[in-house]
Amino acid sequence: MLSAQARTPGFDRALLLVVPAALFMLLLFIYPFVYGLVLSFEPKEGGWLANYHKFFTTGNLWPTIGTTLKLALPATLINVFVALPIAYKMRVKSRWQRWMTTLLVVPITLGTVLIAEGMLTYFGPRGWLAQFLQLTHLYGGAIRLTHNYWGVLISLVISGFPFAFLLILSYITGIDPVLARAASTLGADPKAQFRHIYLPLLGPGLAMCFCLAFVQAFSVFPSAVLLGAPAGPTRVISIAAYEAAFEQYDYSLASAIAMIMGAVQLVIVAFVLSLRGWFYKGPVTGGKG
């Protein structure tokens, strides 16, 4: 850090630079958040906890937590732990590397609606996949990959994987390759280099990536409506919150659901970030995290 405080005694005017951003966040993030929190304790009827009581006793509200987690956790785990070995492979510069990286990142541009439309057409009962499987006699039965749990899960993987891949790739390439080279002169093969050099250094980055990917998957909304069964098995918590706010116009209940959603999310994030403590800590760092 620069010894600016020593040069300009008294108040450091550079600190003013952070004021607009901080004010903005206070005004548009913290204030609405606190407002929502207060609003959630002022229900239309009943005591101050009536909304939360209602959420945890109503049959189509509290199971949404489980439904959301059942979608978001597997999707995030698949995204992160499939992206990890692929990104590890792509860390070495080669002719293919840049092309493969670009190809794997392109699905970011698809957008939920195109993914939904594509899956409905391609996986549909008379879609290309069904026709191909029938033609080759690989599988004759009906394919049920849309309008159910699997449709939403596949859509979450397609939209989330490129992001996880990009993030992990940038963490891996941030690790000094000299470390791995040193290990290889001592006789470590790629597997051992990964296990003993990369994985410990990647720990914080992986935890961060898991959190960011989980946020994306946890707030699944459009794909749950378009590809799932929004009344039944993929009625996720964001659908419940949206319905309360914009179909029943009960902003108080909607805020309560939103707060519960945020709390569940933060519990998972806190748990994952606390796992960082298990990983290596020391003078050599992954560079970021």
Place this chain on the structure above:
Amino acid sequence: MDNATIGTRGLAAIPGVRHSRATALGERAWRALLWGVMTLFLVNIGFMIAAVATNSFARRWLGTWLPQGWTASWYADAWKEFQLASILWVTVEVVFAVVALALLIGVPAAYTLARRDFRGKRALMLLFLLPLMVPPITYGIPLATVLYQTGLGGTLWGVILANLIPAAPFVILVMTPFIEQIDPNLESAARVFGANTWRMFVHVLVPLLGPGILAASLLVLVRTIALFELTFLTAGPDSQTLVVALYYAVFAAGVRAPQSVDAMAMIYMAVTLVWLLIALRFVNPTQLVSRVKEHPQTA
């Protein structure tokens, strides 16, 4: 595991030195598995996009390999029916306003966070990290309520402000490491020659930060085009961006011809793809959140 263990016990004890036939076979199987997974993923996505593209040009397509006739009229339909021209214009306005404002408040904040140590810095970092860690719906619903109370809800400015909430912290997150790797001596030199903070910023820092600013703005741009939830919650009929209009088009699917929706989805993909390819042209994806060089030694 601490550093000493990696150095002595760790490496000496690594059982990777044996190069038996079994491990070589295992490695080959593992490599094949990885390539298989990647190929399966990409091939299926390729066919998925091709299915949408085919349908968007199809006259009628029911249960055959290829449609019975081809037409480009769905694109014209989508253009007229969905008022795509105005939606695209709104999207451009929102996206560029968000990028400009996010840079305007994000870069100076990133500068201070990269260069200064002060009390409350950790709390401030948390304040900037939190919006990226909380699902957009969670703060979007109370935010929409507040915006509608102040009269900003449903307007273009409401959408811009809502989209800035994840965009500004994102700029700060990307820019802070970029600024940290610039030698502070350059700033001191500018000061010695009498530049004030503003001139130092414009003439020294901004040119040096060019690549970083470009990277951050392109990434914010791609993210903002794709950000659904916040725009969905705060937009009115005249302030919908492309992604939200597209959702409504599918949601009211009974009314619209699916080909017309597919045509619109292809337009959406083309818009995002162009910007992503531009971004990848300038930004090596492997340097997204990394320091480009090692930390310079402060004198």
